[in-house]
Amino acid sequence: MTTAIGQPLTRVDGRPKVTGAARYPTEFPAPGMAHACLVGARVAGGRVLSVDASAAWEEPGVLAVLTHENLPRIAGQPPLVPSLFGGPAPGETFFPMQDDAVHYAGQHVALVVADTHERAQHAASLLRIEYEESEPLTGIEQGRDQAYEPEAIFGGFLPARNSRGDVAAGLAQASVRVEGTYRFAANHHNPLETSGTTAVWDGDELLLHDGTQGVTATQLTVAALLGVPLSKVRVVSPYVGGSFGCKAMVWHHPALAAMAARAVGRPVKLALTREQMFTSCGHREEQEQHIALGATHDGKLTALSHHKLSPTSPFDDWAEPSLQTAAQMYACPNYEGSYRLFRANTMTPTFMRGPGDSSGMFALECAMDELACRLGIDPVELRLRNLASADPASGRPWSSNGLEECFERGAARFGWYDRDPEPRVRREGAWLIGTGMAAAGYPAPAPGTPQRARARIYADGSVVVQAATPEFGTGVATAMAQVAADALGVPVSRCRFEKGDTDFPGIAAAVGSAGAGMISAAVHTAATALREQLVGEAVADPGSPLHGADPSQVAVHDGRMTAGPATEPYTDLLRRNHRPDAEASGTWHPPGMDAPYATTTFGAQFAEVAVDPELGLVRVRRMTGAFAPGRVLNARTARSQLMGGMLWGLGQALLEANHMEHGTGRWVNASLADYLVAVNADAPDVAVELVEVEDREVNPLGVKGVGEIGQVGANAAIANAVHHATGRRVRKMPVTVEDLMELPLA
Amino acid sequence: MSVRGPELTEHGPGLEERGPGPVNVTLSVNGTERHLHIEPRVSLLDALREHLELTGSKKGCDQGACGACTVWIDGRRVLACLTLAMACEGHEVTTVEGLSADGELHAMQKAFIAEDALQCGYCTPGQIMAAVALLAEGHTADGEIGEWMSGNLCRCAAYPNIRAAVRAVRDGS
Numbered sequence: 074m075t076t077a078i079g080q081p082l083t084r085v086d087g088r089p090k091v092t093g094a095a096r097y098p099t100e101f102p103a104p105g106m107a108h109a110c111l112v113g114a115r116v117a118g119g120r121v122l123s124v125d126a127s128a129a130w131e132e133p134g135v136l137a138v139l140t141h142e143n144l145p146r147i148a149g150q151p152p153l154v155p156s157l158f159g160g161p162a163p164g165e166t167f168f169p170m171q172d173d174a175v176h177y178a179g180q181h182v183a184l185v186v187a188d189t190h191e192r193a194q195h196a197a198s199l200l201r202i203e204y205e206e207s208e209p210l211t212g213i214e215q216g217r218d219q220a221y222e223p224e225a226i227f228g229g230f231l232p233a234r235n236s237r238g239d240v241a242a243g244l245a246q247a248s249v250r251v252e253g254t255y256r257f258a259a260n261h262h263n264p265l266e267t268s269g270t271t272a273v274w275d276g277d278e279l280l281l282h283d284g285t286q287g288v289t290a291t292q293l294t295v296a297a298l299l300g301v302p303l304s305k306v307r308v309v310s311p312y313v314g315g316s317f318g319c320k321a322m323v324w325h326h327p328a329l330a331a332m333a334a335r336a337v338g339r340p341v342k343l344a345l346t347r348e349q350m351f352t353s354c355g356h357r358e359e360q361e362q363h364i365a366l367g368a369t370h371d372g373k374l375t376a377l378s379h380h381k382l383s384p385t386s387p388f389d390d391w392a393e394p395s396l397q398t399a400a401q402m403y404a405c406p407n408y409e410g411s412y413r414l415f416r417a418n419t420m421t422p423t424f425m426r427g428p429g430d431s432s433g434m435f436a437l438e439c440a441m442d443e444l445a446c447r448l449g450i451d452p453v454e455l456r457l458r459n460l461a462s463a464d465p466a467s468g469r470p471w472s473s474n475g476l477e478e479c480f481e482r483g484a485a486r487f488g489w490y491d492r493d494p495e496p497r498v499r500r501e502g503a504w505l506i507g508t509g510m511a512a513a514g515y516p517a518p519a520p521g522t523p524q525r526a527r528a529r530i531y532a533d534g535s536v537v538v539q540a541a542t543p544e545f546g547t548g549v550a551t552a553m554a555q556v557a558a559d560a561l562g563v564p565v566s567r568c569r570f571e572k573g574d575t576d577f578p579g580i581a582a583a584v585g586s587a588g589a590g591m592i593s594a595a596v597h598t599a600a601t602a603l604r605e606q607l608v609g610e611a612v613a614d615p616g617s618p619l620h621g622a623d624p625s626q627v628a629v630h631d632g633r634m635t636a637g638p639a640t641e642p643y644t645d646l647l648r649r650n651h652r653p654d655a656e657a658s659g660t661w662h663p664p665g666m667d668a669p670y671a672t673t674t675f676g677a678q679f680a681e682v683a684v685d686p687e688l689g690l691v692r693v694r695r696m697t698g699a700f701a702p703g704r705v706l707n708a709r710t711a712r713s714q715l716m717g718g719m720l721w722g723l724g725q726a727l728l729e730a731n732h733m734e735h736g737t738g739r740w741v742n743a744s745l746a747d748y749l750v751a752v753n754a755d756a757p758d759v760a761v762e763l764v765e766v767e768d769r770e771v772n773p774l775g776v777k778g779v780g781e782i783g784q785v786g787a788n789a790a791i792a793n794a795v796h797h798a799t800g801r802r803v804r805k806m807p808v809t810v811e812d813l814m815e816l817p818l819a
Numbered sequence: 820m821s822v823r824g825p826e827l828t829e830h831g832p833g834l835e836e837r838g839p840g841p842v843n844v845t846l847s848v849n850g851t852e853r854h855l856h857i858e859p860r861v862s863l864l865d866a867l868r869e870h871l872e873l874t875g876s877k878k879g880c881d882q883g884a885c886g887a888c889t890v891w892i893d894g895r896r897v898l899a900c901l902t903l904a905m906a907c908e909g910h911e912v913t914t915v916e917g918l919s920a921d922g923e924l925h926a927m928q929k930a931f932i933a934e935d936a937l938q939c940g941y942c943t944p945g946q947i948m949a950a951v952a953l954l955a956e957g958h959t960a961d962g963e964i965g966e967w968m969s970g971n972l973c974r975c976a977a978y979p980n981i982r983a984a985v986r987a988v989r990d991g992s
């Protein structure tokens with residue numbers, strides 16, 4: 074029997090997206106809509122001395138000017154807990170305009186509301202704000218001396234220090250050592266849709282349309298900040314224009330939009346400008362990682378030391394978890410890793426695609442490449458010699474693995490073994506050509522709360538499944554229709570997934586590649602419950618051909634329940650009993666943190682680059698990735714997401730950088746013209762190999778997710794290819810022209 | 820509304836000066852005449868999105884850097900965020916909502932779905948308006964498509980699939 078799951082169906086929401094009919098959070102009209110415009114602090118530290126709004130008030134149509142002097146106080150500040158844990162999830166434990174203090178440049182210091190967008194924007198530009206300015210502390214060079222080791226990072230969930238064995242002894246006994254410091258520029262997410270919220274009060278009930286990875290997270294966070302009962306806050310966001318982590322946590326603007334709407338007594342639309350996206354919803358922090366590897370002559374790792382230093386905000390001990398998967402990747406008996414932080418004039422950094430592992434695995438996989446070169450061992454072979462049969466960090470068995478097959482199939486598809494390992498030997502005209510590879514790994518995390526869905530079948534045989542998760546590019550509506558179809562035994566064309574509304578059963582924020590696994594678990598559980606309910610009714614119904622059959626022997630397919638020769642469509646059962654529909658809910662209880670398995674998704678990345686050494690130009694000519702993400706729900710959308718991740722790796726490797734200007738504490742590249750992301754011409758054709766591995770532990774369908782793993786290691790494969798092409802080992806992200814340009818000999 | 824009549828200049832009658840308050844503006848959008856009462860500073864993009872409820876044209880940067888607002892004026896692709904609505908009087912504006920007729924998708928829209936040339940969908944209307952115009956412009960060689968589509972950012976990075984969709988329409992497949 075063919076299943077709907079896995080089929081490369083086209084997106085069910087393709088049509089609304091290609092026609093412009095899909096409505097994103099700031100595209101919901103409401104009568105009397107007013108427009109809000111945020112004003113960010115000009116200085117990176119100090120306090121607001123005065124706000125002169127007289128000129129702004131002269132602009133026609135101005136409805137409100139909100140500052141720390143008149144914005145209502147928040148009811149309470151929830152702690153910073155990653156949104157995957159299912160509770161309130163503020164991006165930082167600071168809410169603006171509660172006092173006159175300024176902690177970072179761009180911090181929201183005023184909100185202007187007017188009857189049109191243009192008037193709000195112009196009036197905002199007319200505010201005269203005086204500051205008392207203090208010297209900002211910005212980059213790593215300024216903060217290095219003040220670094221401390223926090224108790225924990227990541228909302229308190231990860232210890233700041235981990236070790237096993239004796240790393241000093243492991244390094245001492247090593248025949249070969251590789252050591253290096255890796256530097257990473259800050260990154261900004263920049264989804265094409267800026268963050269935004271439309272807030273509509275109806276009496277004491279609040280409706281929000283919000284760009285979010287979790288409508289429930291927005292509801293819980295805004296309700297806590299405003300002190301409003303949860304039953305009075307509804308969030309409706311069917312479509313979100315990309316996120317990549319900047320909409321994974323709930324930042325200030327949804328609550329501010331609600332406060333502004335309450336202040337002016339009208340619906341309010343608050344869309345961040347592109348520039349404000351750099352100072353309103355987090356970023357991947359600038360960081361430095363020091364790594365040391367020890368190995369035997371035959372390439373067996375004896376020690377791994379991996380330490381990170383990065384800036385965080387004045388409020389939160391946040392570092393992206395860069396050291397986690399790197400510590401688990403290889404069978405290395407001696408390990409030590411730690412995070413050190415210093416407090417800078419910045420907002421709290423946050424999740425960004427491939428959070429942690431796209432930087433930590435870059436350092437590890439470049440160091441592994443260096444080790445392979447030193448030992449004269451093929452880079453794939455070196456990794457195969459160090460495969461971990463169980464998680465070296467916890468000792469637990471893998472719930473599923475597939476890394477070895479990823480190496481094999483990726484290398485075969487790419488044509489890896491054709492290469493001469495010697496650097497700088499392949500040339501095509503002005504271009505030096507090189508190939509590189511890296512391993513990829515990313516956790517398959519479970520949410521912290523039960524995940525729910527509801528399934529309904531109508532008497533005409535059509536099915537609706539509902540869950541409170543938005544669609545931000547993952548293809549969730551398509552994949553979940555496929556999941557429901559198989560659980561109920563109905564054609565996928567008869568199933569529709571409704572989403573993006575907190576009135577639907579609760580789902581945690583779809584973050585960290587956990588979305589497909591946890592939502593499919595809820596949908597599968599609900600649809601299975603509905604099937605069991607219908608089968609139970611049929612076998613108990615004297616009017617049914619299945620009357621008296623053993624329910625466990627009833628199969629469902631193509632909308633029919635069948636036991637031996639007896640068969641009945643769902644529709645007959647419902648109509649005979651004068652039932653317009655039947656419905657069931659399902660709740661999936663995820664395994665806790667102490668589940669006896671390690672759940673990691675693995676992959677292998679390969680890239681070919683061309684480098685023009687006179688100009689320092691790098692062109693990525695092709696990329697191949699092989700990934701083992703458990704069960705694939707839809708091969709077409711999964712490939713697309715993995716491909717997108719790999720091209721994110723290209724951007725991180727060669728383009729994406731933001732820098733804080735040290736005198737002012739402002740981001741230098743706060744626009745899409747200056748913060749470079751990959752454009753069409755930068756993106757080569759990409760080959761994706763799906764290595765399906767069975768996983769009976771992570772969730773009911775064995776889905777490990779595809780959102781992040783495509784990015785992890787892609788940057789390292791490119792940097793390793795650059796080394797192979799040029800002989801230059803560049804230990805920083807991004808690799809830029811200056812790193813590669815070779816001055817002609819005098 | 821403040822309106823001052825045209826003055827005679829050395830080149831003949833000058834343009835009528837209108838604004839800065841709201842003025843009447845008539846636009847032809849997707850073949851339909853639309854009447855607006857807007858300030859002269861309103862961009863074509865905001866006129867479409869905020870005044871005409873045509874939200875298919877997207878605001879990604881409002882600075883002419885991302886291409887999400889790509890529409891056609893008299894058949895040429897332009898950035899609606901850098902165009903004043905008023906300046907489009909007397910010209911034909913086409914948005915993604917005007918691309919297909921009678922519910923039948925344009926070949927490029929079908930190709931975008933078939934090739935999975937979209938993920939979140941936010942850049943998609945602009946990509947499609949650019950892609951159809953690109954074929955009309957004749958930048959259709961395999962090596963040209965990526966360059967001539969590089970004014971339209973796709974942060975989901977569906978780029979290889981976007982090129983495949985453009986090639987499919989070019990080849991009539």
